[in-house]
Amino acid sequence: MHFDPVDFKHIYIALRKQLRRVTVVQCAKYSTLKDCRSALDPLCGWCVKTQRCSTHDECLNSSWVSIPKDSLQTELLSFQVAQKSSTELFHSPPQITLHLALSLESTENPAFSCVFSSGSVNLCNGSALTAVFPKCSCNFSDQLINTKGLKVSTTVTVEDQKITKNLTLTNCSSITDNSPNVSYTQCVQCISSGCHWSSSSQRCDWTQGSEPQLNIQDACKDLLSEYKEPEILSLEPHKVSFHGRNSVLLRGRNLDSVTKIRIQGDLDCIAKESPVLNRSSDTLVVNIPPSETKGKVKMCVVTPDNRCHGNSIITYSSQPRCTGVQPRNSWRSGGRKIHVQGTNMEYVESVIAQPSNKVLESLYDASSGGMWFYSPRYEGSGQLSFSLNVGNSTVDCVHDFSYKPDPVFTEFTTLQVANDLQVNIQKKADMLNLSMSEVNVMGDQIYQCVLERIEFNAIICIIKGQSGVDSITITIGSYAVMMGRAKFCLNPHNTLG
The missing domain is CATH 2.60.40.10 (Immunoglobulins)
Structure with a gap:
């Protein structure tokens, strides 16, 4: 492979039967200054005039913001904290200076500003804030940094491009104590918090001045032998x-x-x-x-x-594919177990019901490779649709899921069969096609009634070892109904009259 001697943006590759000229620059694929800088491509920079990532020769008569050629700094944004004593401030309360620096350089002087805020409060205004590309600083009272630190939201604007970063500022002198067991972790925490690590005293302190801090590996390398790696x-x-x-x-x-x-x-x-x-x-x-x-x-x-x-x-594999759900309807109170049919169901994180946009928990069954969820309560009208949540994307699933009225139970009767009690529950005909696993019946709220069968207009179950109950509770998903004292039936044919 040989670089094009004219622009160094192409290489010539000798293949078996041809010579191919291939570009090595793909600046246009990055849509923001931050992404353009993150590419770490020395040929790419942000053109302020055209507002796009491009090579230098494509950005004429404009600021071209790029990665410094002589810098080993890989982080786009770095910061330091220094403390000004009351003597420096003519007996005023001590203040903290936050220094912020972007690892960028520009052919001209682009518009540049910084905003530091803590919650909804602007941390510094007026003379307390200075900003000259690519650095800015902010002064504020040291009383704002408590034992839990001070959370600061930073927004740096270069022309029309905004770069944001959340910082947690810590009292440098409290990061470590005078214990002889100084660790590599404490040193790293000190430097990464914008503080200064003293190798002689082996303790953390405020940074002096605004000079760039040492690389963490250089400042803490003597303590690395004691470090337990993750x-x-x-x-x-x-x-x-x-x-x-x-x-x-x-x-x-x-x-x-x-x-x-x-x-x-x-x-x-x-x-x-x-x-x-x-x-x-x-x-x-x-x-x-x-x-x-x-x-x-x-x-x-x-x-x-x-x-x-x-x-x-x-x-990384293919996305889930939904081919349908079973059953295709639910009672209005919800809580019906809905099985999703398709492939790669293990990648589904949740189910989203429309039009309510409600997020439903999904559960994956590794043994069957299937996924299911419980139908939500529905107060509207018409049909629902479901989609699968996968990462930050959604996959369409089904658009014709319908809701029916909750089951209606009219009365129940009991019949003594040997030592057991048969309970016959009458219900109105519906389109739900209830299964045995969906219905739970309790006598007097403590006796389990074991289902025998579900008919079109009846549910029949047996309470073992009981001679009578005063009430039954029928639970179907999120729907429950209690019926009062039974009407006793002596029909020997075990059918509903």
């Missing part, structure tokens, strides 16, 4: 559709310091990342991002020092 033991589930999956459980060891997961296929130039949603020392809850292709990819867990640990496999 391990991945299992991922449940490890097979997903190419739409991805939400709330996947990862089990392992030493997971306290993990901040995100990283997924990369053999042919992917850029890895996909997903933050940790919930954690403990041995479990993490994460979302698996979607994939453009099917197949196996490698997954690792990432710590604040940007190191990746472990090597687990995720398999």
Whole structure:
């Protein structure tokens, strides 16, 4: 392979029977400044005039914002926190300075601004805020940082492009104490919190000035030998559709310091990342991002020092396909078990009922490969439709699910059969086609009535070892009805009169 000597944006590849000229630049596929920068392509940058990702020669007479050529900084946004003493502020209360820097450079000086907010409150205004591309800073009272830290929402605007990031600011001096058992984790936490780690005193403190902080690996490398690296033991589930999956459980060891997961296929130039949603020392809850292709990819867990640990496999497969549901109707009170027919049902996360847009929990049966859910209560009219929720996408399922009135029971009679009590329940004819597994009958709310059969206009069941009941309760899904004292029947043919 040889680069085109004219523009270096193409290569010539010698094949067996031809010479092919292939582009190596795909800037146009990135639609935002953030995505353009995340590509880490030295030939791509954001053209302010055309508002698109392009090469430098395609962006004339305009600011061209790109990754610094001489920078090893891979994070787009970095921050530091410094403390100004009361002496520096002429006996005013101590203040914290938050320094923010973008790993970007520009051929000109683009419009640039920063906004720092905590909740609905703007953290700094006026002279407390300075912004000169690609850096900005903000001063605020140190009393705003409590023991739980201060959550700050940051919005950086470069011309029309917005970059947002949520930060948690911590009192640097409280990150670690003077204990002799200083750990690598404490050092990493210190540096990643924008603070300064002193190797001589082995403690965390506020950053001095606004100079770029040391790389975490360099600042903490002497403590690395004591560090227990995170391990991945299992991922449940490890097979997903190419739409991805939400709330996947990862089990392992030493997971306290993990901040995100990283997924990369053999042919992917850029890895996909997903933050940790919930954690403990041995479990993490994460979302698996979607994939453009099917197949196996490698997954690792990432710590604040940007190191990746472990090597687990995720398999991306086809999306679920729904061919129908059984049964196709329900009583209005809901609670009927509806079986979904189709393929790849294990990738379904939930069912969405329309037009109410209600999310219903779905349950997968590994033994049969099927999936089912309970019909919701329905107060409207007409038919319902269902779709399957898969990752952040939906798959159509059925559009002609109907609701019928709740079953109507008119009376019940009892008949003594040897030592048992037969209960005959009369009901109005309906179109529900109730099955034995859907009906539950209790005598006096404590005696189970075992179903014998369901007829068009009757339900017949047996209460073992009883001679009489004052009431029966019939439960069908979410619908329940209680009927009062029985009318005793002496019909020896066990039929309803």
